[in-house]
Amino acid sequence: MPVAGASEAGRSWLPLVLIVSLFFLWGGANNLNDVLIAQFKKAFVLSDFRAGLVQSAFYLGYFLIAMPAGIYMRRFGYKSAVIFGLMLYGIGALLFWPAAERATYGMFLFALFVIASGLAFLETSANPFVTLLGSPETATRRLNWAQAFNPLGSIAGILIGQHFIFSGVEHTPEQLAAMSDAERTAYYVSETHAVQWPYLVIGIVVLCWALLILITRFPRPITAHTASASSAVGGGVMSKLLRDKSFIGALLSQFFYVGAQVGVWSYTIRYVQASMPGTTHREAANFLTAELVCFMVGRFAGAALMKYAAPVRLLMTFAAINVVLMLYALAVPGLSGACALAACSFFMSVMYPTIFALGVEGRGDDERKLGSAMLVMTIIGGAVLTAVMGAISDHSSIADAMIVPACSFAIVGFFAWRRAAQSAN
Template structure:
């Protein structure tokens, strides 16, 4: 419906912005459905924490391998084409869940997740830098934080879909499974595996319909400017970025931040069940939902605070608090540790967009586009550190696995401190 009193030009500018912001919602849902899948596949395929963590490894490996091709594609064909191609991959990956469940093949599920992540790499590579260019440079960090505030809404939707349409609420103990007949046990595993079919079929259809809607929408042509220049000088741009210690610092900070975020969320359900015996996966998911609500509130609160506090100082404060919270979860397992992990999400809220914006701050259009792809590649941290947490849990305990995100937040704190120091030196 056209906006009352809006001109045709204003309407054409408004609709693309709404569609771009919607992408933050769509990939938020996909990201956090993985947290449900880890618990679901652990149950359906009888996996160790390490093997269950391969859900995130396959997912974020897609980001790592496809981010740079996505950046090249975006520079060649523009933001709109990259978004449509990403949505097509996202939809295809979701539809692959049907045959994966029908065949009860864990490897095919991992491949489907890889395809979804490949699509999301296109979406994130194009949407994040686009938002930073939609206004004055001085407010780019705050603007990206505001756009990213809609991401947790998708995350919450993803958890609710998993909680009510994938989790059965029936969790069998090892003793109960051993007491079942082979036929009953096989039927139980098959039922738990097939639970993902319909939710992902609906998701796939919705995403593909959204791609069609974007195809039919006219986007500003200015977003694809400088394409030929970037392609011709890509090598020089890459050398400048990789030779810049501040940009490399942003890449390291993003790698460890994403690893911490994905690790905390991926294992929240497992943490609750491991430290609060008798809690079902459906009930444990409430803690994750609460964390995502905190994350969403933190996004809006962080955006408001940036009007009065420099983003880098806010990043330092939030990283410090999260080091304390994750260490508390390590040494105080149980309900209080679980609440600490829930609270941790509030203080994670500003980290990704703030590190991203600081990484591309003050750079040319060429460097911004290529730098965006490099920063998206660092999302591989979600694969590496989540698998590491699973290995620590298998060798020790799920509570001790939270040492990994605690160390990761320390890296983010170091990055923020260095950027703050450079800023003060620049002012002197």
């Protein structure tokens, strides 16, 4: 997609900063969920399965809204889709205030759904756009570089949760039972209200960012967004994609990768506390921060390695390593198992952008737009597999639940192996 006025865009740094910021902003929202799972489990006295519904509500938003977001982007353009997505994100964050006032878990889940709907717009538009801003041969590497800014937001999200949401006050079941009803209620209310101010600030910042993008002049794509939304689907593009075994492989691989990533990060705090008794939420969150640092370093390292190794072979190697790390965390819970989870994040780093780029590689404009929306829809894996892990944990242990990401990485490795074999032929 060549861009009109490229020389003018080259002289303006503001549009570039604003686009890169999107990767940062949705990274923060994604990983604040990992804090919310632990916080809501404490504030609402939830099972692991019910706490995991935080991710289910969040990623259901991605699944349901990704296709409408793709249609919207095709009709109204990239910039409009970004602004609309940021508005939904900001409104969802502001809904946390009334949800906390009413102390209603269901209302929190609805607010998360609204945030995820906004992020679906951002991801559906930003990811394919980056693959088109340069040579097709370097599209996968370029998307990995852009996605490297996503973990910075993730780390910021964890730090916000660790220092502004987690109170550091944790009571054992025996201590709670010894409290009066009034004391117990006051404790739960305090823990519920802890999310209000952080999400209020996030909502205001995101809405201000939407306004800044609205008043900023962006370079316009040469391709006009005048085709009807139905033409992409009615023209047979959808059926063509669904008959393409390579694309179906990318969809399945992305589904299981996202499920593995979200599952590991969602239950890291739970894993550390279960396998290292006496560890507080704040202390356990340090391991989650370490995972995100490893993830960020892996993004930059992976993008650099792609100068020397084919992206698909790097994907296959990293997936195989992660299968081993997940099986180790399952078999040896404790400090070394927690370190295996952290190391796993380094090797997860290249997976999402690489699978995404392989899925849209070599496709025409309509296939790329519709295919991008379908790939974003696979983020529903974060809802499905996190709930599965929570159910396994409730019936066995959180360490045993690591079998789910182990199997998921094996599926990613198989996809990469098949693509590498096809490329060799």
